[in-house]
Amino acid sequence: MLKNKTIAFIGAGSMAEAMISGIVHSELMPKDQVIATNRSNEERLEEIRNKYGIKAMPKDKLEFEDVDIFILAMKPKDIDIALDSIKDKVNENQLIVSVLAGISTEYMEKQLPENQPVVRVMPNTSSMLQESATAISTGKYVAMDHVLEMKELLACIGEVYVIDEEQMDIFTGIAGSGPAYFYYLMEHMEKAGQAGGLDKELARKIGAQTILGAAKMMLEQEDTPAELRKKVTSPNGTTAAGLEALKNFGGGEAITEAVKGAAKRSEEISSQLEKQLVTQ
Numbered sequence: 001m002l003k004n005k006t007i008a009f010i011g012a013g014s015m016a017e018a019m020i021s022g023i024v025h026s027e028l029m030p031k032d033q034v035i036a037t038n039r040s041n042e043e044r045l046e047e048i049r050n051k052y053g054i055k056a057m058p059k060d061k062l063e064f065e066d067v068d069i070f071i072l073a074m075k076p077k078d079i080d081i082a083l084d085s086i087k088d089k090v091n092e093n094q095l096i097v098s099v100l101a102g103i104s105t106e107y108m109e110k111q112l113p114e115n116q117p118v119v120r121v122m123p124n125t126s127s128m129l130q131e132s133a134t135a136i137s138t139g140k141y142v143a144m145d146h147v148l149e150m151k152e153l154l155a156c157i158g159e160v161y162v163i164d165e166e167q168m169d170i171f172t173g174i175a176g177s178g179p180a181y182f183y184y185l186m187e188h189m190e191k192a193g194q195a196g197g198l199d200k201e202l203a204r205k206i207g208a209q210t211i212l213g214a215a216k217m218m219l220e221q222e223d224t225p226a227e228l229r230k231k232v233t234s235p236n237g238t239t240a241a242g243l244e245a246l247k248n249f250g251g252g253e254a255i256t257e258a259v260k261g262a263a264k265r266s267e268e269i270s271s272q273l274e275k276q277l278v279t280q
């Protein structure tokens with residue numbers, strides 16, 4: 001479905017690069033049908049062009065009529081200016097996809113031409129290695145073909161889940177922001193490993209392999225996380241001591257609050273922008 005389509009990223013930062021890497025490595029479509037654009041950072045465009053062999057240009061140079069799918073990948077604070085700059089150049093035969101946290105399809109539809117199909121997506125930076133957990137939810141004017149196209153595109157950056165838009169905030173709290181929690185955990189594992197006499201690099205590798213193994217166990221076995229945890233935990237053993245410390249230091253609550261905090265921030269971004277739009 002996508003072989004003959006052209007995709008343009010509006011925004012060429014970390015998230016766009018992670019997706020571009022996944023798309024290019026999957027060989028889903030010819031490289032010259034993938035375009036990265038930004039506001040002005042030529043050096044960044046050069047870097048993307050050299051690294052991935054795709055087209056890259058400032059947004060002002062983009063031929064909008066040649067593009068089938070636009071992927072909005074700027075920061076949420078920049079959405080209004082971005083939508084304003086594209087609204088007279090897009091039409092309902094083109095699909096607008098947004099990866100922005102907290103920006104609803106309705107918010108974008110209001111600022112785009114009538115009947116404009118808009119899809120909201122939440123990937124994560126593991127797209128770089130085709131290991132993202134990515135959600136899709138759809139706007140009012142999206143057809144089944146658009147959903148199929150997006151599933152095909154996003155499958156090349158990892159696993160894809162179609163969800164209701166009202167679930168996007170909590171999905172973002174778990175999967176969009178989630179890699180950072182695990183990196184934070186790994187930073188602490190690494191420090192603890194070093195303090196215990198391990199070489200820094202070795203501590204890092206051991207931590208990463210342990211998390212990878214645990215994730216694979218979760219994905220490939222029937223057991224729940226609690227059951228898997230019990231299988232590691234011998235009575236009065238080392239794990240019991242580690243888990244006891246984790247509980248005593250509020251480990252469980254900390255994780256719950258991290259997810260809730262990120263989801264709440266996603267909600268806040270939506271409501272702050274909605275208010276601005278109403279008062280304009």
Ligand SMILES: NC(=O)C1=CN([C@@H]2O[C@H](COP(=O)(O)OP(=O)(O)OC[C@H]3O[C@@H](n4cnc5c(N)ncnc54)[C@H](OP(=O)(O)O)[C@@H]3O)[C@@H](O)[C@H]2O)C=CC1
Pocket residue numbers: 010011012013014015016037038039040041044059073074075076078081082085099100101122123124125176177
């Ligand atoms: N990073 C992550 O892990 C994830 C991020 N996201 C979402 O992805 C989006 C981008 O995040 P991230 O990649 O980290 O951000 P970055 O700051 O790395 O990149 C933002 C990009 O947007 C460009 N840009 C800003 N305004 C415009 C405009 N009007 N027209 C064209 N390009 C524009 C910037 O161009 P220039 O440099 O020229 O100014 C820059 O290339 C965010 O909305 C975030 O919510 C979603 C999931 C995960």
Ligand SMILES: O=C(O)[C@@H]1CCC=N1
Pocket residue numbers: 101172176177
């Ligand atoms: O921190 C953020 O707002 C973005 C969205 C999800 C991950 N990074």
